[in-house]
Structure formats: C-alpha cells, structure tokens
Amino acid sequence: MDLNIIWFLLVAVLIIGYAVLDGFDLGVGVLHLFTKNEEEKRVNINAIGPVWDGNEVWLLTGGGALFAAFPVVYATIFSGFYIAFMLLLFALIFRAVSFEFRGKVDSAKWKGTWDIAFGLGSLLPAILFGVAVGNILRGISLDENRMFTGNFFTLLNPYSVLVGILSLVLFTMHGSIYMTIKSSDRQLERMKNIAPRLWMAFVILYTIVTFYSIFEAGFLFTSILSNPFFWILFLVLLGAIIFIPIALKSEKFGRAFFASSLTIACMLGLMAVSLFPRLVPSLTNLNYSLTIYNASSTERTLFTMLIIALIGMPFVIGYTIFIYRTFKGKVQINEESY
Amino acid sequence: MDAVLLARLQFAMTVGFHFLFPPVTIGLAWLLVIVETIGWRKKKEIYQEIGKFFAKLLAIIFAIGVATGIVMEFQFGTNWSEYSKFVGDIFGAPLAAEGVFAFFLESGFLGLYLFGRNRVSKGVHWFSALMVAIGSTISAFWIIAANSWQQTPAGYVLQNGRAELTSFAEAVFNPSTVIRFFHTFDAALIAGAFFMAGISSYYLLNKRNTEIFRASMKTAVIFGLIVSLLELFPFGHEHAKQVAHTQPEKFAAIEGLYTTKDGAPLVMFAIPTMPPPQLRGKIEIPGMLSWMAFGDVNARIPGINEFPADELPPLWLTFVSFHNMVVLGVLFILIMLWSVYSLYKKNILENKKLLKILLWAIPFPLIACQLGWIAAEVGRQPWIVYRLLRTSDAVSVTVPAGNILFSIILFGLIYLILGILCVYLIVREVKHGPALHEGKEAVV
Numbered sequence A: 001m002d003l004n005i006i007w008f009l010l011v012a013v014l015i016i017g018y019a020v021l022d023g024f025d026l027g028v029g030v031l032h033l034f035t036k037n038e039e040e041k042r043v044n045i046n047a048i049g050p051v052w053d054g055n056e057v058w059l060l061t062g063g064g065a066l067f068a069a070f071p072v073v074y075a076t077i078f079s080g081f082y083i084a085f086m087l088l089l090f091a092l093i094f095r096a097v098s099f100e101f102r103g104k105v106d107s108a109k110w111k112g113t114w115d116i117a118f119g120l121g122s123l124l125p126a127i128l129f130g131v132a133v134g135n136i137l138r139g140i141s142l143d144e145n146r147m148f149t150g151n152f153f154t155l156l157n158p159y160s161v162l163v164g165i166l167s168l169v170l171f172t173m174h175g176s177i178y179m180t181i182k183s184s185d186r187q188l189e190r191m192k193n194i195a196p197r198l199w200m201a202f203v204i205l206y207t208i209v210t211f212y213s214i215f216e217a218g219f220l221f222t223s224i225l226s227n228p229f230f231w232i233l234f235l236v237l238l239g240a241i242i243f244i245p246i247a248l249k250s251e252k253f254g255r256a257f258f259a260s261s262l263t264i265a266c267m268l269g270l271m272a273v274s275l276f277p278r279l280v281p282s283l284t285n286l287n288y289s290l291t292i293y294n295a296s297s298t299e300r301t302l303f304t305m306l307i308i309a310l311i312g313m314p315f316v317i318g319y320t321i322f323i324y325r326t327f328k329g330k331v332q333i334n335e336e337s338y
Numbered sequence B: 001m002d003a004v005l006l007a008r009l010q011f012a013m014t015v016g017f018h019f020l021f022p023p024v025t026i027g028l029a030w031l032l033v034i035v036e037t038i039g040w041r042k043k044k045e046i047y048q049e050i051g052k053f054f055a056k057l058l059a060i061i062f063a064i065g066v067a068t069g070i071v072m073e074f075q076f077g078t079n080w081s082e083y084s085k086f087v088g089d090i091f092g093a094p095l096a097a098e099g100v101f102a103f104f105l106e107s108g109f110l111g112l113y114l115f116g117r118n119r120v121s122k123g124v125h126w127f128s129a130l131m132v133a134i135g136s137t138i139s140a141f142w143i144i145a146a147n148s149w150q151q152t153p154a155g156y157v158l159q160n161g162r163a164e165l166t167s168f169a170e171a172v173f174n175p176s177t178v179i180r181f182f183h184t185f186d187a188a189l190i191a192g193a194f195f196m197a198g199i200s201s202y203y204l205l206n207k208r209n210t211e212i213f214r215a216s217m218k219t220a221v222i223f224g225l226i227v228s229l230l231e232l233f234p235f236g237h238e239h240a241k242q243v244a245h246t247q248p249e250k251f252a253a254i255e256g257l258y259t260t261k262d263g264a265p266l267v268m269f270a271i272p273t274m275p276p277p278q279l280r281g282k283i284e285i286p287g288m289l290s291w292m293a294f295g296d297v298n299a300r301i302p303g304i305n306e307f308p309a310d311e312l313p314p315l316w317l318t319f320v321s322f323h324n325m326v327v328l329g330v331l332f333i334l335i336m337l338w339s340v341y342s343l344y345k346k347n348i349l350e351n352k353k354l355l356k357i358l359l360w361a362i363p364f365p366l367i368a369c370q371l372g373w374i375a376a377e378v379g380r381q382p383w384i385v386y387r388l389l390r391t392s393d394a395v396s397v398t399v400p401a402g403n404i405l406f407s408i409i410l411f412g413l414i415y416l417i418l419g420i421l422c423v424y425l426i427v428r429e430v431k432h433g434p435a436l437h438e439g440k441e442a443v444v
Helices: A003-030 A039-046 A052-071 A071-080 A083-103 A108-138 A158-182 A185-216 A228-249 A255-273 A299-326 B003-018 B022-041 B046-077 B082-116 B122-151 B169-172 B177-205 B212-246 B246-257 B288-294 B315-344 B351-362 B364-376 B403-444
Strands: A278-280 B158-160 B162-165 B266-273 B280-286 B384-385
Touching: A003 A039, A003 A052, A003 A158, A003 A255, A003 A299, A039 A158, A039 A185, A039 A255, A039 B403, A052 A071, A052 A083, A052 A299, A052 B046, A071 A083, A071 B046, A071 B082, A083 A108, A083 B046, A083 B403, A108 A158, A108 A185, A108 A255, A158 A185, A158 A228, A158 A255, A185 A228, A255 B403, A278 B315, A299 B082, A299 B122, A299 B162, A299 B169, B003 B046, B003 B158, B003 B403, B022 B177, B022 B212, B022 B364, B046 B082, B046 B177, B046 B212, B046 B403, B082 B122, B082 B162, B082 B169, B082 B177, B082 B384, B122 B169, B122 B177, B122 B384, B169 B266, B177 B212, B177 B315, B177 B351, B177 B364, B177 B403, B212 B246, B212 B288, B246 B315, B266 B288, B266 B315, B266 B351, B315 B351, B315 B364
Parallel strands: none
Antiparallel strands: B158 B162, B266 B280
C-alpha cells in the first residue's frame, strides 16, 4: 500500500467523520424548523450545543487534509464550486452564531430569527453535501488540463439534486435518532414517531438513487462486483439499515444511532470504493480525471502528514469520546444552557 | 474591475474581519486560565465569578471567530487555486496540522468549559480552560507558520512547476516563523488584557460589582503591562530586524527609506507623499535605524531605489500602517504603566479619567493588529510567495470576476451584520452584568 492510497483512506475517514458527526447536528437543525414549543427548541439547541463546533472541525480538517494531500483536487473543486461554496459558507456562518446569539435577547422575534438561521443554516449544508457528493460521483466537466469548465448551474443537475435530497433525508433521520437519545416526554414520543418515517423515505430514495447511478455514472460499477471491499461494505450497510427500525421499535436508541452512523459511514465507504483510484472523475473524458496519483502532493509531504495524523488523531478521538461522555444522556436545561 | 484586484479585496476583507476575533479569544483565554487558576487553587470565589462572566463574553467572540474562520480554510482553493496548486505540497500541511492539533482541541474543550462547570470536577474544568488557551495558541502558531512561509520560503525546491517540500522542519521553522509567532501572539495577549481591563473599567466607573471588577482589573493591567513591554522589546524589535535581514524591500517600505543610506535614520514621524516617494515634515533619529537593524550606526541599508520597480510593495500604505502600529504599541505601554501605578497607589477606583481611557481603548489593540497585518501582507506584494510567485499569477483562473464580486457583496453584508450584532450583544451582556445575569437566567 503506498502513501497515496493511505491518504485516500484518511481523507475518506475525515469526510465520513464529518458526515456522521455533523450529520446528526445538521439533522437536528432541520428538525428545529418544525419544532414549535420553546422548551423543545431549547432541548434541540442544547442537545448539540457543546459538540457541534467540534463536529464541524471535521470539515475544516478534511479541507486542510485535502489541501495538503491532494492540492489539485482542493484547488479544482473549491474554485469550480465557487458559488455553491459561498452559499455553504454563508449558511454555516449564520448557523454558527445562531447558537450563541439566540438565547441572548429575550424576545420572540429575535429568537424566531435565529431559529430560522439555525434551521436554514442546517438545511442548506445538508443538501449541498449531497449535491457535492452527487457531482463527484457522476463527474464534473474537466478539460485536458484538468481545469473545471462547468458553472454553478451545471452542478445543479437532476442527479446531484436528487442525491442532495437523499442526504437531507438521511441527515434528518440521523438527527431524529440522535434526539431520541437526548429528548424526553412528548418530544421523545414525536421523535420515536418521526424517525421510522424518515427511515422509510430514506430507503426509497436510496434505492432510486442507486438505480439512477447505474445510468448516470455506469463507470462506477465496472469493476466493483469483484471487489471484496464492496461486498463487505454492502452487507454491513444492508444490516445497519435493516437494524435501525428494529432498534427504534425496541427503544434501544443508542444502538439505533450507532446503526444510522454506520449507514452513513458505509454509504460513503461504498462511494470511496467505487471511485478509487479516482478522486474527481471527468465528465468530458475519464482520462482527464483527477486521481490519487496525478493530483497528489509529494511522497515527503504525504509521509509528514501521516506522522501528523498519527500523533494528533488518537488525542482527538480520545477527548472527543470524553466530551461526549460528559454530556451524555437526556438534555437538562440549567443556568449554563443556551 | 479585474479578477485579481477583486480576489485580493475579498481576501483582505474576509481575513481582516476574521482577524478581529482570534486575538481577543487568545488573549482572553489566557487571562481566564490565570483567573480560573486563582479561583480554583486559592478557592477565591471572586475569581470564579470573573471566570464565569468573561467566559460568556469569550463565547460570543469565539463563535464569530469560528464562523468567519470556516471561510478562511477554503478561500485558498476558491479564490487562489493557482496558488493552491503551486504551494499545496508545503502550505497544506500546516493548515491540516492546525485542524488536527488546534481546532479539535479548542472547540471540544470550549464546550466543556462553557457547559461543564457543574458536570466535571473543578480540576477538569480548569484543564478545559487551559486547553482552550493552548488550542487557540497552537492554531495561531500553525497559521503564522504557513503565512511566514509566504514571507520567507524555506525547505522547498522548485520542481514540476510547483514548490515541493524538501524539509518540513525548515519549511515550518522558516526564518520568520518564530519571531512572527511571538510578535502576533503577544499582540493577542495585549488585546485580551485591554479587553478585560476595559470591560472592568465600565463597572468601576458605574460603581457596580466593584469587588469583582477591581480584581479583574488588577489581573488585566499587570498582565497587560508585561505583555505590552514585551511587544516593544524583544518581539517588535526582533521582528523588524528579521524583516531587515530577509525582506529588504519590505523593510525599506515600512521604514520609509526611499534611498540607500549609510547610517540610516529612524523616522519617528513623517507624512509620506508620492510620486515620487517623499517624506514630509519628518522627525528622525540619525543612524538609529542602522543601529537597530544591524547593530552598527553606520551600516548601509538599501533603500527603495535599489529594487526593480515591479518588485516593490505599495509605499504609502505600508509606511502609514507600520508607523501607526508602532505608535499604538507605545501608547499601550503608557496606558498600562499609568494603570499599574494607579493600582499601586490604590486610587484606580477614583481615577475616572484613566478608567474612561481604558474603556475606550478596547478596540485599539485590534486596530494595531490590523495595521500590523496590513504592513506584513501589503509589504510582501507584489508577491504571494516572496520572490517565487506573483499574486497576479495565483488567482483562480476558472472563477469569473462577477462571482467574486457576488461573494464580496455577500460577505460584506454578512460581516456588517455580524459586527453590529457582536458589539450589540457584548454591550448588552456587559450592561446586564454578572449578578443581574444570574437572576435573569432563572426566569428564562
């Protein structure tokens, strides 16, 4: 295994980490749009209050790692998806401050404004994440110099928009399952009710997207069936998806959350397996694709980065677990709460 | 307008606005470590109250710092994709390291610090304050290491049309990293000290919670005096020396040395006019600049005339921003000296004039930070990587000028709103005060 492959895996791990962790707090934000009761709104916010920022750091670190390991991908994607990215940043900025700002002024109008900022600031990234995934899966227009030749509107093709809706539903389901762990009483009842419905919508959408992918991006499937990693991920994914409603029904919310985390991880894992060794396929001609070899940094940099990751990530995982444990259990509103 | 200028404006605006918040975060975080240490070890309840109160303000500032910082992580790719391709092999690693070593640390432990007071032991709570301070400081280190590589690139070789890493240690600890880190870090500590002192003076002026805020005032001004002095010497001085040795045209520009001189004077005051570049009404100390930069009053220092015209930074802006930063730095020392003296004489509570000065001085360290940043970054022009890559060759070729204009307007509006809200919320929080706040929370 060479360093390029290791970094392909590490970038995948960072993206999966982001999707699993920020996935649930984006989902809670989407659910927040439909929460009416002030007390329940505060439960939403405080359920993710101490952890959302750390979750979002996975995105930042993923961006940094992509820059360091595959600078050409970083440069091409972010300049190519310029407008989409500005909208994402716009959403994330308002979302980030809404937590802190909302509780500061005791007026319904003020709170309502930040509720919307929080909700839409979560909804938009949840969709855009899927739109980005969809575009990577089907490929983007890259010319022979590996320059992006499309624009914002070519990114909003039907396939990618559908993947965007899929990620919205998936993250909302993930968030609702998280809230079954965090909420109580009537709010819990509502979450117990809504989570299986979101699961159903997710299963239907995912099936449609999978078949759509065969037509839209057939190259992803060419050698996949003989790949053992594909089958492992596929079977785990299937098991995890089936397990979610069972766990919900028997009120094992922690396990249901684990299963939905696994679902997200396996879906992105499958994406990685089918893309490999490409990072960004070219729509124009597959030979113009950005791969882990033609878009990477030097071996020395990849090695240095690996050392950094090996030193840093165990600490990150260690204290992340510690922090989640500290705030485990049902949300209790006290004087320190938002 | 051309795309390069727009991209530069956009970057200047987003980074400039972002850079208002991290200095206060870093400075305040370290002051909170001091306060929480006293509160915990010596069991002084007053200091715990100070900690609680300023932690709330830290949370607001930190949130905006995070929100505006997200933008920065991706801007190199969105606006400067040619730059990203050219330097990715070197520049990306510090950014990733910043994420791994700093962002996770500060964001994780900030949650614990703000919400964990009643959930974890006092020791762990203190530790989380320390980790927030250390995390934000590590963050400053990596981003300054990356930026310093743009100023004084090292540990690379030009190959395959890009800069490729030959030594990570040399690239990270390039000739300007260490001194620029200390200079910037200390500036952040000054900003934190003035923030805490200024907020405290509000209460002392209004005679509210004087017991608490006399204690926080004491901590802030003693700390503030030490860090303000350190900024002049050694950090400011050593940084200027480093620039003289490694970036002579930037040095000539910021010091206003337009012709080469033996025994160059230190310009204390002048009004620059151009073209041709001239200093009017200047007050200078003969030979001083040569002595400070090279330890010899007769040393020859190359002036602007020595360098090709297309390799010069803008002269007016660099001179003005640098000199005003220095003036502010000296002012900070004087204000803190006065405050400590007044504290020593035990009349700071009655010294209304001083308290008012401290209150209104809150934004000035931030202005100094901005001026220093302008001097550093504009002084590097026309290069994005000193003598390796021009800024005009670094911009994203696939992004049309209209898109950049769109994002300038978008971020301009957002940042305007955020800036107003930030001031509004801090003022509001301060007016509530620590005691009132407790009462109010019980109702909500």
